[in-house]
Amino acid sequence: MSKARPAGDWIVRAPPTGRLERIEAFFSGHGYEPHRHDTYAIGRTLAGVQSFHYRGGQRHSVPGATIVLHPDEIHDGEAGTEAGFRYRMLYIEPALIQQILGGRALPFIQHGISADPRLFAASELLLRGLDAPLDALEEDDALFDLAHALSAVSAPPRAKQPFDYRAAELAREFIHGSLERSVTLEELERHSGRDRWSLSRDFRLLFGTSPYRYLTMRRLDLVRSLLLQGQSLVGAALLAGFTDQSHMTRHFGKTYGLSPARWLKMRAG
Structure with a gap:
């Protein structure tokens, strides 16, 4: 990004488009506690070594590869060296992929990191600098290319299951x-x-993900929006349908690997 960032850990979010969430972040050491969200997390490391536990192993991402975390898979995040790591990430709802692919089993990328050039090229536009806004039709074209690249690169399903x-x-x-x-x-x-x-x-x-987890995630989306508008933690929790603040905070940490307070602090830079 063109704007200077503070020396400490930070997260910057691109202006929302209503469909995609794009972030750029830097962590000097430990980043996220183990958590899972119901979106694809697709990104790349811009500098340093980005280490994370995923599906029973530890992965190390460096510049040049593409990270693809499957929905609802537990993962964490930390710097692999003392230099810290900087990365960009794109969060895509599986429903968007389904709309493009016409209702297939979700593409799955083994190991969470891919060196396939097709996936790197297809994600390039969506992962460019956050200062560059995406035109609506440009975004649609990029999503189409990314969905089909995911399908082409993914492991074949073990068995075809009928579904509605x-x-x-x-x-x-x-x-x-x-x-x-x-x-x-x-x-x-x-x-x-x-x-x-x-x-x-x-x-x-x-x-x-399950219907209940999906409902919880949509409530957390609303919580984050309300917090950015200045709503209190208690107010955001209740307005989003949680029973109380502690209920919301527990789910927030499990989903994003950060407490709501730390998430807000990092957003403030």
């Missing part, structure tokens, strides 16, 4: 309209027309 994409999408839409209250699997069954256990399986296959 439309029913899962109807359930997802219902969740978006019900953030402020409790949602039951029985309600999702009635709304989607799919029996609850098949729906629950399909939802995980197509969107990378």
Whole structure:
């Protein structure tokens, strides 16, 4: 980025487009506690060594490769050397990938790091400097290329499973309209027309997480937006449908690897 950043740890977020979240960050040592989110996390290390635990092993990312963390997979983050690490990351909802691929099992990249040039090229535009805004049509083209690159590079599914994409999408839409209250699997069954256990399986296959986790993540999205608008932790928690602040804070840490207070502090630079 063109703007100077402070010497300590920091996170900068690109202006939201309504569909994508793009960040650039620097950590001098320990970055994130183990956590998981329901989006793809796709990025690259710009400087230093970015180390993280993922699927039973420790990975080390250096400039030139592409990081692809699958939705709902536990990971952490820390500097691999005393120099710290700087990186950019793009967070993409699996629903966007599904809309492009037409309802297939989510692409899965083994090991969390890929040296495949197709994936590097397809993610280049979306991972360019945050000072450069993305034109709407440019963003659509880049997402199309990235979704198909993920599909081409990913490991083949072990076995094809029948699923109902439309029913899962109807359930997802219902969740978006019900953030402020409790949602039951029985309600999702009635709304989607799919029996609850098949729906629950399909939802995980197509969107990378369970219906409950998806609901929790959308509430946390709202929390972050409210906090950036100056809302208190208590107020943001209640407005987003959590029972209280401690309930929200617990989920926040499990999802982002940071407490809400530390996240806000780093955003302030």
